[in-house]
Amino acid sequence: MNGLDGWHRLHPLSPAVRAGRVLVAFIAVFLPTFLGGSRSGWDAVIHGVVLAVLIGLGVVSWLVTRWRVEGSNLRIETGLIRRSSMRYPLTQVQAIDTVRPGLARLFGLAELRLRMGGTGGSARLAYLPVKQADTLRARLLALATGSHEDTPEPEDEVLVTVPVGRALASLVLTLPALFLIAYFATLIAAAATGGSVTRTIAGYAAPAMIGNAVAFWRRFNRAYHATVAHAPEGLRVRAGLVETSAETIPRGRVQAVRLLEPILWRPFRWCRLDVDVAGQVRDRGGERRNERQLRAVLPVGSRAEAEQLLELLVPGAPQPVHKPPRRARWKSPLRYRRLSFGHDETYAVATSGRLARVQRWVPLTKVQSLRRIEGPAQRRLGLATVYIDTAGKRFGAAFRDLDGDDSLRELERLTDLARAARQA
Amino acid sequence: MLNADWKHPSPRLRKARHLQALVPAVLLATGLGVVLAFSSFTAAAIAVVAALLAGAALDVLMQRRVGAWGYVEREDDLLIRRGLLVRRLSVVPYGRMQFIDVIAGPVERSLGLATVRLHTAAAASDARIPGLAADEAARLRDRLAELGEADAAGL
Numbered sequence: 001m002n003g004l005d006g007w008h009r010l011h012p013l014s015p016a017v018r019a020g021r022v023l024v025a026f027i028a029v030f031l032p033t034f035l036g037g038s039r040s041g042w043d044a045v046i047h048g049v050v051l052a053v054l055i056g057l058g059v060v061s062w063l064v065t066r067w068r069v070e071g072s073n074l075r076i077e078t079g080l081i082r083r084s085s086m087r088y089p090l091t092q093v094q095a096i097d098t099v100r101p102g103l104a105r106l107f108g109l110a111e112l113r114l115r116m117g118g119t120g121g122s123a124r125l126a127y128l129p130v131k132q133a134d135t136l137r138a139r140l141l142a143l144a145t146g147s148h149e150d151t152p153e154p155e156d157e158v159l160v161t162v163p164v165g166r167a168l169a170s171l172v173l174t175l176p177a178l179f180l181i182a183y184f185a186t187l188i189a190a191a192a193t194g195g196s197v198t199r200t201i202a203g204y205a206a207p208a209m210i211g212n213a214v215a216f217w218r219r220f221n222r223a224y225h226a227t228v229a230h231a232p233e234g235l236r237v238r239a240g241l242v243e244t245s246a247e248t249i250p251r252g253r254v255q256a257v258r259l260l261e262p263i264l265w266r267p268f269r270w271c272r273l274d275v276d277v278a279g280q281v282r283d284r285g286g287e288r289r290n291e292r293q294l295r296a297v298l299p300v301g302s303r304a305e306a307e308q309l310l311e312l313l314v315p316g317a318p319q320p321v322h323k324p325p326r327r328a329r330w331k332s333p334l335r336y337r338r339l340s341f342g343h344d345e346t347y348a349v350a351t352s353g354r355l356a357r358v359q360r361w362v363p364l365t366k367v368q369s370l371r372r373i374e375g376p377a378q379r380r381l382g383l384a385t386v387y388i389d390t391a392g393k394r395f396g397a398a399f400r401d402l403d404g405d406d407s408l409r410e411l412e413r414l415t416d417l418a419r420a421a422r423q424a
Numbered sequence: 425m426l427n428a429d430w431k432h433p434s435p436r437l438r439k440a441r442h443l444q445a446l447v448p449a450v451l452l453a454t455g456l457g458v459v460l461a462f463s464s465f466t467a468a469a470i471a472v473v474a475a476l477l478a479g480a481a482l483d484v485l486m487q488r489r490v491g492a493w494g495y496v497e498r499e500d501d502l503l504i505r506r507g508l509l510v511r512r513l514s515v516v517p518y519g520r521m522q523f524i525d526v527i528a529g530p531v532e533r534s535l536g537l538a539t540v541r542l543h544t545a546a547a548a549s550d551a552r553i554p555g556l557a558a559d560e561a562a563r564l565r566d567r568l569a570e571l572g573e574a575d576a577a578g579l
Contacts, residue, residue, distance in 0.1 A: 080538070173560050190436070278545060367517075367520075368520045368544040368545050368546035368549055369511065369514055369515060369516045369517070369520060369544050369546055369548075369549040369551065370514070370515040371512060371514045371515070371548075371549075372513040372514075373510060373511070373513075374510070374512075375509075375510050376509050376510065378471040379511070387548065389544070389546035389548040389549050390545075390546055391544075391545035391546050392546075396546070396548060408425050408426065411425060411513070411515060412425055413496070414513050415501060415517070419500055419501075419517060419519075422517070422519060
């Protein structure tokens with residue numbers, strides 16, 4: 001069926017693409033030494049050897065890696081000395097993402113990433129030919145959702161597209177970008193006046209600024225031509241200038257939703273929408289890559305666009321109508337005017353934020369545990385905070401600075417509602 | 425919720441906390457005393473007194489916190505409370521528990537105590553009960569596992 005039975009290898013160019021990415025990092029690391037002058041022949045030889053070893057390792061790892069679809073499992077075997085055979089039950093897949101770095105796009109390749117629930121981490125197939133990746137993705141999704149695998153995938157219905165200009169403007173209006181601009185201004189000023197103090201400062205700040213620029217580029221790449229579409233299995237988010245990615249947020253797997261309105265974006269009434277899905281905070285073996293994987297659903301959009309998506313992510317969510325008592329101003333002077341909370345039978349919602357305005361939603365079916373915390377300052381004012389924990393890795397929700405007795409009532413009430421929601 | 429029928433860790437937890445606070449302090453004091461005595465006797469004396477005072481202060485704090493631990497097994501969830509300065513009360517539904525650890529460090533083990541730790545899919549949950557008598561810890565673990573199994577819910 002679809003030519004996907006039996007064992008498969010990854011695409012033969014995979015090691016080259018991977019090495020290509022390493023090569024970029026390699027150049028970034030060693031370029032300063034090359035430019036630094038002391039370019040002896042030995043250095044070049046050593047670097048060449050390191051590169052050759054890296055490529056060799058890549059080829060070996062390609063040779064010993066194979067995968068197949070077995071019933072409702074995806075199996076990946078890899079490793080030369082320590083063979084490992086991993087079985088990923090497709091019923092536990094939280095989402096399947098397609099990621100295509102620039103080099104992979106050049107060769108018509110794509111990487112599939114399966115995000116697993118619980119402690120499963122993520123399965124990665126890097127790289128497959130685009131066509132194969134697409135059919136495999138469709139098949140895996142069909143197996144994961146239990147629908148018939150030959151059903152043709154309906155076209156996505158595009159809901160929101162982020163204009164490039166807006167993406168760029170919104171990124172410039174973030175603190176790191178403003179630092180970057182200030183830095184370049186200083187550089188120019190230093191070049192113009194030849195002041196040694198500014199030059200020293202510019203020199204010391206250079207490494208931090210390079211990191212900053214890289215982060216800026218990454219964020220821009222993520223926001224470039226970002227589109228949110230309505231797919232049969234949930235929301236599909238595509239973006240990318242050089243590295244393109246297509247991620248799916250399956251319906252019913254959303255652990256929490258966050259709407260962020262940074263203060264610098266206020267004049268334009270822009271906001272950002274993030275979704276948290278289940279995953280491990282720390283993977284064993286320190287694979288922290290997953291953490292970055294989770295991107296904004298809407299990197300920058302108008303309030304109306306965000307509300308349109310919210311209607312899909314948390315349909316019929318209640319408004320945060322309750323406010324903490326006025327004395328909470330003493331404990332959270334900056335936050336107080338933003339603090340509010342509310343809930344109904346299906347969702348809890350809370351707003352917070354010191355400068356930016358942050359609103360969070362948690363479906364009560366996803367509540368893992370509830371905590372009431374009363375710090376020393378809060379106790380003197382008779383206040384307490386109720387935290388709502390979910391399996392998401394980045395954010396839950398919190399009802400901050402409630403009246404002490406109210407917080408106990410809310411805790412009890414949320415416990416009951418979460419139980420009812422879970423059992424429904 | 426707060427006036428439920430709280431159960432508390434074993435009274436031996438006090439002894440364990442005494443050991444955990446004072447033994448390192450005494451060791452540190454001896455070490456510092458011996459090393460510094462080679463150069464200056466006054467410095468050694470000051471260091472020893474400071475280390476012992478710090479140990480004593482830590483001991484007082486830890487003793488006060490022992491009394492704050494409490495837990496209740498309710499019908500559908502486990503309540504755990506702890507802390508004096510920052511008071512925490514956690515509600516962990518049985519259906520959300522993924523696994524339960526029983527841990528006993530050297531001090532705890534020598535006194536026949538153990539810590540029961542509950543894990544949910546949320547990293548923030550952080551629910552544990554220290555200083556349970558070994559048989560109570562085993563009973564709690566078995567009971568929670570049983571209840572968790574009966575009530576398990578997916579992500």
